[in-house]
Amino acid sequence: MIIKHTKIKDCIIIEPKTFIDKRGYFFESYNKQLFDLNIGYSVDFVQDNESYSSKNVLRGLHFQKGEHAQAKLVRVVKGEVLDVAVDLRASSETYGAYVSVILSEENKRQLFVPRGFAHGFLVLSDTAIFSYKCDNYYNKNSEGGIIYNDPALNIDWEISEKELIISEKDLELPKFNTIVL
Numbered sequence: 001m002i003i004k005h006t007k008i009k010d011c012i013i014i015e016p017k018t019f020i021d022k023r024g025y026f027f028e029s030y031n032k033q034l035f036d037l038n039i040g041y042s043v044d045f046v047q048d049n050e051s052y053s054s055k056n057v058l059r060g061l062h063f064q065k066g067e068h069a070q071a072k073l074v075r076v077v078k079g080e081v082l083d084v085a086v087d088l089r090a091s092s093e094t095y096g097a098y099v100s101v102i103l104s105e106e107n108k109r110q111l112f113v114p115r116g117f118a119h120g121f122l123v124l125s126d127t128a129i130f131s132y133k134c135d136n137y138y139n140k141n142s143e144g145g146i147i148y149n150d151p152a153l154n155i156d157w158e159i160s161e162k163e164l165i166i167s168e169k170d171l172e173l174p175k176f177n178t179i180v181l
């Protein structure tokens with residue numbers, strides 16, 4: 001497992017060791033002992049999610065508020081996405097900053113998004129299967145979000161608005177400077 005730090009403390013890129021032979025490949029997509037050792041603390045994931053999306057679908061930017069906040073370990077099983085995490089931790093020196101990472105079935109890269117972040121992704125390939133672990137259960141009443149194109153975040157999604165496929169719910173998300181965690 002290779003760990004790569006990003007410009008945001010605690011938001012970590014993980015590249016698992018892949019074993020390739022004439023049959024194909026194998027890699028451990030999650031190993032608690034290795035993960036916790038590299039993250040530096042114990043993360044107890046309790047829920048796995050999977051979504052399937054077509055090209056130009058953008059899901060996000062989402063978070064859960066308060067005690068229902070979720071840390072996520074995200075990866076792409078099929079296809080390729082531009083994955084974005086925004087630091088919403090009020091005491092963080094990178095508050096309001098974001099990291100964007102290409103996650104794909106090819107690079108098998110994973111991104112650990114700690115609690116206190118908004119998360120979203122844009123599908124770059126024809127289709128994408130997105131799979132992730134959460135360390136807290138889904139709680140509909142604590143869902144929050146930020147509109148993906150908020151100038152205050154200035155996220156470069158590298159796509160024009162007219163090409164985007166995005167839910168009505170996500171189009172109505174508030175701006176960064178109005179959110180309450």
Ligand SMILES: Cc1cn([C@H]2C[C@H](O)[C@@H](COP(=O)(O)OP(=O)(O)O[C@H]3O[C@H](C)C(=O)[C@H](O)[C@H]3O)O2)c(=O)[nH]c1=O
Nearest residue numbers: 049051059060061062063072119120121137138139167
């Ligand atoms: C997240 C979630 C959703 N649902 C139900 C609620 C809706 O009826 C349906 C679709 O939910 P939603 O449109 O919120 O799905 P996404 O837009 O993929 O949401 C996710 O998108 C970004 C990328 C994230 O990081 C979050 O994990 C999550 O918010 O699944 C559940 O039953 N359990 C869940 O954990």
